[in-house]
Amino acid sequence: MVLHSNKILIVEDELRIRNLLRFYLEREGFHVEEAETGESGLDKALSFDYDLLILDVMLPGMDGIFLTSRIRQYKSTPILIVTAKASEMDVIQGFEAGADDYVTKPFSPREVVHRIKSVVRRNQGIGNDNISSQRTLKLRDFVIEEDHKLKSKGKEVFLTTKEYELLFYLASSPDKLFSRENILQNVWNYDYIVDYRTVDTHIKRIREKLDLVSPEASSMIRTVWGLGYKFKMN
Known part of the structure; x- marks a missing residue:
């Protein structure tokens, strides 16, 4: 409603x-x-x-x-x-x-x-049990904050709503592989297939922004060719 x-x-x-x-x-x-x-x-x-x-x-x-x-x-x-x-x-x-x-x-x-x-x-954080209710996430030397900011070593960068949700979703389950279909269903809440470029372009933008504050964090988002993406901690 x-x-x-x-x-x-x-x-x-x-x-x-x-x-x-x-x-x-x-x-x-x-x-x-x-x-x-x-x-x-x-x-x-x-x-x-x-x-x-x-x-x-x-x-x-x-x-x-x-x-x-x-x-x-x-x-x-x-x-x-x-x-x-x-x-x-x-x-x-x-x-x-x-x-x-x-x-x-x-x-x-x-x-x-x-x-x-x-x-x-x-x-608004309503109606999706697949995303953690926690809105701030600390990983190594960077923090994903609920005000859509990514901070690391005194630097910060602003994330759009979807960039924040997508990064939070991947980083909340390190080393887990997510297909594009899975990401669209759980981050965009789509129960039908739309253009995969929606996911790919957001991943590209997130990597670029991560690289501004933490190149190490940027390299953690891994592409598994033909399958999807995962957030690799090691």
């Missing part, structure tokens, strides 16, 4: 898309606000607290990728990009800018709502 206090901001210049998303989201109990341009979306995203942001890429003025990167400088609010731009590079750019998920048009409104509910539940 979604609480009525959950707030969603839709930044989309197409009225038809905004109305469609609003209809399905309000039916699930979300409070929905809208913005038609990147500039007005940035102003609202930074001025108010939302449970999730839905951003289009092709916006007048500031595009959604740049908007995502600007928001990420200040806030960890989950971001879902909904766009007609579906090439591999578009998807990678969205994730690298800090998006938590990426849906291409045309889309199923029910699928989008399902993903949104999954992200909101995960961000």
Whole structure:
């Protein structure tokens, strides 16, 4: 059950898309606000607290990728990009800018709502027994903190919501192999297969950020080719 206090901001210049998303989201109990341009979306995203942001890429003025990167400088609010731009590079750019998920048009409104509910539940720590209730994890010379910061030897780096959840999930079970399907089910809460690049791109970003504070920690995330990933302590 979604609480009525959950707030969603839709930044989309197409009225038809905004109305469609609003209809399905309000039916699930979300409070929905809208913005038609990147500039007005940035102003609202930074001025108010939302449970999730839905951003289009092709916006007048500031595009959604740049908007995502600007928001990420200040806030960890989950971001879902909904766009007609579906090439591999578009998807990678969205994730690298800090998006938590990426849906291409045309889309199923029910699928989008399902993903949104999954992200909101995960961000609030609700409804997933597979992730430890502990939110801070100490491993060797670095600490994964619940405020989405990774700290090591006086250095710190900010993690997006999904980067934090994915790293926490892997590091909570050292030496255990996780398939991409398993990660999508337990970190993204997806019970159906979506693009594996969702996982791969987040792993890439986590490694890059780990390397800034602890190269040793970065090397602990191991790729097991053809199978998945694991966090290797030795």
